[in-house]
Amino acid sequence: MSLALGTSIVFANNLPAGLVPVALEDHPAFQNLPGKHSEMIILNDRPINAETPPHLLDDDVTPGDLFFVRNNGLPPNRKEINLKTWSISFDGESAKQKKTYTLDELKSKFKTYTYQLTLECGGNGRKEFNPPAKGNQWGLGAVACAEWTGVRLKDVLQDIGLKSDAVYIAYYGKDMHLSGDPKKDPISRGVPIPKAMEDESLIAWSMNGQDIPLLNGYPVRLVFGGWPASCSGKWLERISIRNKVHDGTKMTGQAYRVPCNPVAPGSKVENEDMCIIESMPVKSLITFPKTGAQIKLNQTLPIRGHAWAGDLEVQSVEYSIDFGSTWKTCELNKPANRLAWQRFSTKIKFPKVGYYEVWARAKDSNGKTQPMLLPGWNPKGYLNNACHRVAIKVT
Amino acid sequence: MKTPEGLNDKQKDQYQEAWLDTLRTFIFGAKTILFFVFAALLYIPLEDDIKNLFKEKQEVKVTTNRSTEKDEDYDRVENGIHVQTGFVVAPGFDEVRANCTVCHSSKLVTQNRATREGWEQMIIWMQEKQGLWDLGDRKPIILDYLSTHYAPIKKGRRDNIDIAEVEWYILDLENTD
Numbered sequence A: 001m002s003l004a005l006g007t008s009i010v011f012a013n014n015l016p017a018g019l020v021p022v023a024l025e026d027h028p029a030f031q032n033l034p035g036k037h038s039e040m041i042i043l044n045d046r047p048i049n050a051e052t053p054p055h056l057l058d059d060d061v062t063p064g065d066l067f068f069v070r071n072n073g074l075p076p077n078r079k080e081i082n083l084k085t086w087s088i089s090f091d092g093e094s095a096k097q098k099k100t101y102t103l104d105e106l107k108s109k110f111k112t113y114t115y116q117l118t119l120e121c122g123g124n125g126r127k128e129f130n131p132p133a134k135g136n137q138w139g140l141g142a143v144a145c146a147e148w149t150g151v152r153l154k155d156v157l158q159d160i161g162l163k164s165d166a167v168y169i170a171y172y173g174k175d176m177h178l179s180g181d182p183k184k185d186p187i188s189r190g191v192p193i194p195k196a197m198e199d200e201s202l203i204a205w206s207m208n209g210q211d212i213p214l215l216n217g218y219p220v221r222l223v224f225g226g227w228p229a230s231c232s233g234k235w236l237e238r239i240s241i242r243n244k245v246h247d248g249t250k251m252t253g254q255a256y257r258v259p260c261n262p263v264a265p266g267s268k269v270e271n272e273d274m275c276i277i278e279s280m281p282v283k284s285l286i287t288f289p290k291t292g293a294q295i296k297l298n299q300t301l302p303i304r305g306h307a308w309a310g311d312l313e314v315q316s317v318e319y320s321i322d323f324g325s326t327w328k329t330c331e332l333n334k335p336a337n338r339l340a341w342q343r344f345s346t347k348i349k350f351p352k353v354g355y356y357e358v359w360a361r362a363k364d365s366n367g368k369t370q371p372m373l374l375p376g377w378n379p380k381g382y383l384n385n386a387c388h389r390v391a392i393k394v395t
Numbered sequence B: 001m002k003t004p005e006g007l008n009d010k011q012k013d014q015y016q017e018a019w020l021d022t023l024r025t026f027i028f029g030a031k032t033i034l035f036f037v038f039a040a041l042l043y044i045p046l047e048d049d050i051k052n053l054f055k056e057k058q059e060v061k062v063t064t065n066r067s068t069e070k071d072e073d074y075d076r077v078e079n080g081i082h083v084q085t086g087f088v089v090a091p092g093f094d095e096v097r098a099n100c101t102v103c104h105s106s107k108l109v110t111q112n113r114a115t116r117e118g119w120e121q122m123i124i125w126m127q128e129k130q131g132l133w134d135l136g137d138r139k140p141i142i143l144d145y146l147s148t149h150y151a152p153i154k155k156g157r158r159d160n161i162d163i164a165e166v167e168w169y170i171l172d173l174e175n176t177d
Helices: A103-109 A153-160 B009-053 B066-074 B093-100 B116-129 B138-149
Strands: A041-045 A048-051 A087-091 A099-102 A112-120 A143-152 A168-173 A190-192 A202-207 A221-223 A236-242 A257-259 A274-276 A283-288 A293-295 A301-308 A314-320 A342-348 A354-364 A388-394
Touching (some): A087 A103, A087 A153, A099 A153, A103 A202, A112 A202, A143 A301, A153 A202, A283 A354, A283 A388, A301 A314, A301 A354, A301 A388, B093 B138
Parallel strands (some): A087 A236
Antiparallel strands (some): A041 A048, A087 A099, A168 A190, A168 A236, A202 A221, A301 A342
């Protein structure tokens, strides 16, 4: 910050992470988020929210600097994070005992597992809904699949002991509410016990063999692949085992909920008619080529991307170059493990010169496919899994 | 920038103005000192850097009076858009700028679209959940501004790909036949 201003800012150390003085807001140096790729699309800088352009999500496993950022509050200051003393406490109505583990204790006491797990923001694609929904106007890139290492949440929960009335696990993180009020949680969500007890549900301290980026939850977080990423609490310091559906910040009202029954676009839906989002719907993204490619008629266009389907597996991916009139099948790889996204690819020959759109649609193991138009409208603009489209010119 | 609590709105504005004045003074002071100490070779890159602070997409107007240049940048308007915040400059702009960028980025306003009722719901939500203050007689001015300049855009079940936004490029492929 000092470098950019040519002077030092008095009390700069007191500025919360992610808060940039207004005078610097548009300075190129601050177009870069700490630890993030310079081409990340910043939707909001307080709290920090940034998505990844689709063509930068081409890796099989998403690198840390390209992992989207969806923060509800202000992340803790990295200098204040002490790995030796960081601990996670467990409590709640349905916990047989209260217990606290340091990070080192978790690592030594329980077996370590590594999985590739897909995380997608519940509001990914919100920008396309009509009438519009308020909030960060996510486009396509609030999704990623990284390789996470940690312990199974179920192993830790079994060590503590669950009472028979346990319903939900709730997380609390070290991030701060935007107002700075320490009594307010920026977000406190979680998952029902069956999801918490899955093999792939992790308390993770490592992304792709490295420390988790600060903006993605360093030093430790939950990871529940296939569910809205907001279930996977970051900067994790407490888990509460609840005897009812958790009622923390952004669990109630309209947050991360959709109408229990379909509604007409623009409808007002009462809170009691909204249901919590669980598994995310089937979706795919074309990560090569970047939209706007121009090729020659005698060239064959390779395309590739990823497909994922919440708790399910993707059974097939198809593409269309004639606005959905005809579809052809792509090659599709099996996932590296359950809840990892799957690579699809194919090669396309175009019949004549002109403007084309390549559309991709995936089908999940229950036979549901992505819609070509927007899926069911909902007041908060969640779960847009309409097929991805890239523009191509053949000359 | 965080404003201390317990100030009325006018004091808040004054506090923020004073804070920015201090910042500007620091920048100007530092630049002057660096000019004499490091001379041209070191000065030139820093000059570019500092100019970039306020540069945005278009060229900065070159003027000999730097102090005036920065004041103009702070309030600079291009094509009816206030450069620093991205807000449309129209009646209500001052009220929106003063009240809606204290806690969050102006981007959170400009990327959204809503009817007057929709914007009012957002304000009520911020007052209930996020500590927004009573807007008093500025509320209708703010609502008029937002519902006029950030109203829903009519579109169908799905937009066309925004062709104007596509950056066309030649894709280098080896596999010609």
